[in-house]
Amino acid sequence: MSNIKDKIQEIFRDIFDEEELVISEETTADDIEEWDSLNHINIISAIEKEYKIKFALGELQAMKDVGEMIHLISVKSS
Amino acid sequence: MLFNSYTFIFFFLPVAFLGYFLLNYNKKVEGAKVWLVASSLFFYSWWNVIYLPLILLSVLLNYKLSRVLIEDEEGSLFTKKQYFVVGLVLNISLLVYFKYMDFFITNVNFISGENFELWHLALPLAISFFTLQQIAFLVDSYEGLVKEKNFLDYSLFVTFFPQLIAGPIVHHQEMMPQFSRLKNKLFNYKNIAAGVFIFSIGLFKKVVIADSFSKWVHHGFDHSQTLTLIEGWVTSLAYTFQIYFDFSGYTDMAIGAALLFNIKLPQNFNSPYKATGIIDYWQRWHMTLTIFITTYVYTPILRSFSKITFFKAMFATFAAMFISGLWHGAGWTFIVWGSLHGFALMINHYWHKSKRKMSIFLAWFITFNFVNITGIFFRAENLSQAKDILQAMFTGNIMLPIQLESRLVQLKTYGVTFGSLMGTSRDFALATILIVISFFISLVLKNSNEKIEDFKPSFLVLLLIVPMFIYSIYNMQDVSEFLYFNF
Numbered sequence: 028m029s030n031i032k033d034k035i036q037e038i039f040r041d042i043f044d045e046e047e048l049v050i051s052e053e054t055t056a057d058d059i060e061e062w063d064s065l066n067h068i069n070i071i072s073a074i075e076k077e078y079k080i081k082f083a084l085g086e087l088q089a090m091k092d093v094g095e096m097i098h099l100i101s102v103k104s105s
Numbered sequence: 106m107l108f109n110s111y112t113f114i115f116f117f118l119p120v121a122f123l124g125y126f127l128l129n130y131n132k133k134v135e136g137a138k139v140w141l142v143a144s145s146l147f148f149y150s151w152w153n154v155i156y157l158p159l160i161l162l163s164v165l166l167n168y169k170l171s172r173v174l175i176e177d178e179e180g181s182l183f184t185k186k187q188y189f190v191v192g193l194v195l196n197i198s199l200l201v202y203f204k205y206m207d208f209f210i211t212n213v214n215f216i217s218g219e220n221f222e223l224w225h226l227a228l229p230l231a232i233s234f235f236t237l238q239q240i241a242f243l244v245d246s247y248e249g250l251v252k253e254k255n256f257l258d259y260s261l262f263v264t265f266f267p268q269l270i271a272g273p274i275v276h277h278q279e280m281m282p283q284f285s286r287l288k289n290k291l292f293n294y295k296n297i298a299a300g301v302f303i304f305s306i307g308l309f310k311k312v313v314i315a316d317s318f319s320k321w322v323h324h325g326f327d328h329s330q331t332l333t334l335i336e337g338w339v340t341s342l343a344y345t346f347q348i349y350f351d352f353s354g355y356t357d358m359a360i361g362a363a364l365l366f367n368i369k370l371p372q373n374f375n376s377p378y379k380a381t382g383i384i385d386y387w388q389r390w391h392m393t394l395t396i397f398i399t400t401y402v403y404t405p406i407l408r409s410f411s412k413i414t415f416f417k418a419m420f421a422t423f424a425a426m427f428i429s430g431l432w433h434g435a436g437w438t439f440i441v442w443g444s445l446h447g448f449a450l451m452i453n454h455y456w457h458k459s460k461r462k463m464s465i466f467l468a469w470f471i472t473f474n475f476v477n478i479t480g481i482f483f484r485a486e487n488l489s490q491a492k493d494i495l496q497a498m499f500t501g502n503i504m505l506p507i508q509l510e511s512r513l514v515q516l517k518t519y520g521v522t523f524g525s526l527m528g529t530s531r532d533f534a535l536a537t538i539l540i541v542i543s544f545f546i547s548l549v550l551k552n553s554n555e556k557i558e559d560f561k562p563s564f565l566v567l568l569l570i571v572p573m574f575i576y577s578i579y580n581m582q583d584v585s586e587f588l589y590f591n592f
């Protein structure tokens with residue numbers, strides 16, 4: 028799990044262009060000002076590439092929450 | 106049947122509510138669902154029963170299609186993808202047929218110089234909303250997120266009366282677990298209290314605030330060619346507040362009515378006029394539509410490109426907003442409105458990307474004025490009417506209330522005139538006061554959704570809500586439709 032979180036954190040740092048960014052399972056789109064619809068898609072695509080998985084459209088909204096994101100990745104990549 | 110009618114408040118809602126819980130209380134769980142679907146269809150048919158077959162057909166077709174999408178492919182004549190595409194085409198065609206035929210014919214006539222007759226089809230109530238909801242459902246079924254195998258449950262999902270006519274747009278995944286939870290089949294006094302509370306707030310917003318603005322908006326738009334500068338601003342601001350209190354009032358009533366049945370509908374407004382950017386605005390205004398458009402329009406467009414770049418994302422943003430404009434109405438005014446918002450979103454994204462900063466007040470000021478000005482296109486019957494109002498606002502003659510004439514008479518040398526604005530002096534004064542109050546409510550106060558989060562029944566709340574409710578009921582004589590019923 029923490030492995031997934033570290034990887035997501037790296038993706039976030041890359042996309043938001045902030046080297047110091049730290050996320051937790053409680054982080055949501057409300058906590059990061061730059062996390063809008065555009066960056067959300069960028070995050071999703073980066074995760075899809077990293078884990079070679081594909082998310083359904085109906086799952087994207089729930090993933091504006093890091094905890095939910097980690098959960099879905101672990102389900103899909105296992 | 107309108108939420109703001111005596112029939113709904115004193116007959117339909119209590120009967121539907123009591124019937125539902127009595128049946129559940131007697132362990133007739135299926136019967137209670139049948140009751141709720143039947144009530145909802147009765148509610149829908151109250152306007153015009155001729156569209157009842159249409160919604161039934163749409164529900165049945167989408168249910169059948171989704172069954173094919175979730176079942177094994179073996180032995181099937183077509184692939185799932187083919188069924189899925191047929192489903193999308195059917196839903197969109199139905200909407201296009203009823204909503205866009207005349208717009209299409211008018212434009213063909215204009216371009217070709219022909220004179221094909223218009224069809225004058227009345228827009229079936231709620232079609233724009235139940236079409237979106239069912240498209241989302243088909244996509245989710247196709248992608249394996251939902252598996253609905255009960256026709257009664259599916260009918261309840263689409264027709265549940267609080268959200269049937271104008272949203273909030275709900276997802277199968279968030280609704281059905283709530284309907285099946287055993288606890289939700291029992292009387293819940295806290296939910297009833299909270300439901301009545303938010304319903305009353307919504308009723309007040311609609312009947313007292315929005316309907317007061319309605320008169321001045323009508324007056325302003327009807328006299329668009331003769332408006333003076335101040336009248337232009339009063340008219341556009343009156344509309345900006347009318348549509349907010351109308352639609353968020355409707356939504357509060359929907360959320361309140363659903364809470365009586367222990368169903369929590371999603372939030373649809375989060376103080377949109379506090380927004381400090383147009384991206385921010387769309388995350389606060391008609392939120393369930395924004396989520397729908399982002400998920401099922403913007404994302405598929407963007408994903409269809411092999412590599413996502415900023416430029417392509419901007420294209421997808423504009424395209425999504427353009428489609429959203431057209432969804433709101435078949436007319437060039439809506440296309441202009443959607444395009445302007447599309448451009449603004451692009452500028453806002455570019456601004457973020459280049460990491461520029463702006464003072465909060467300036468950001469709010471630009472955003473609010475942009476929303477107010479584009480709102481004119483949203484309301485206007487045609488582009489030239491919108492142009493008239495814009496001209497009044499920016500280059501109109503300055504006329505001040507006649508009461509000020511004796512004190513400011515020297516201004517006459519600068520071309521200022523004196524007279525009665527907005528028809529009568531009383532109307533102008535009331536409109537101005539209500540605009541100031543509306544600014545205060547929508548910029549300073551907590552919104553109804555925040556209030557419901559920390560809602561605790563108390564005598565103080567009762568003292569506040571009972572007069573609001575009675576005053577609304579008293580003002581309900583002229584029943585007026587909600588603006589969003591036309592979309």
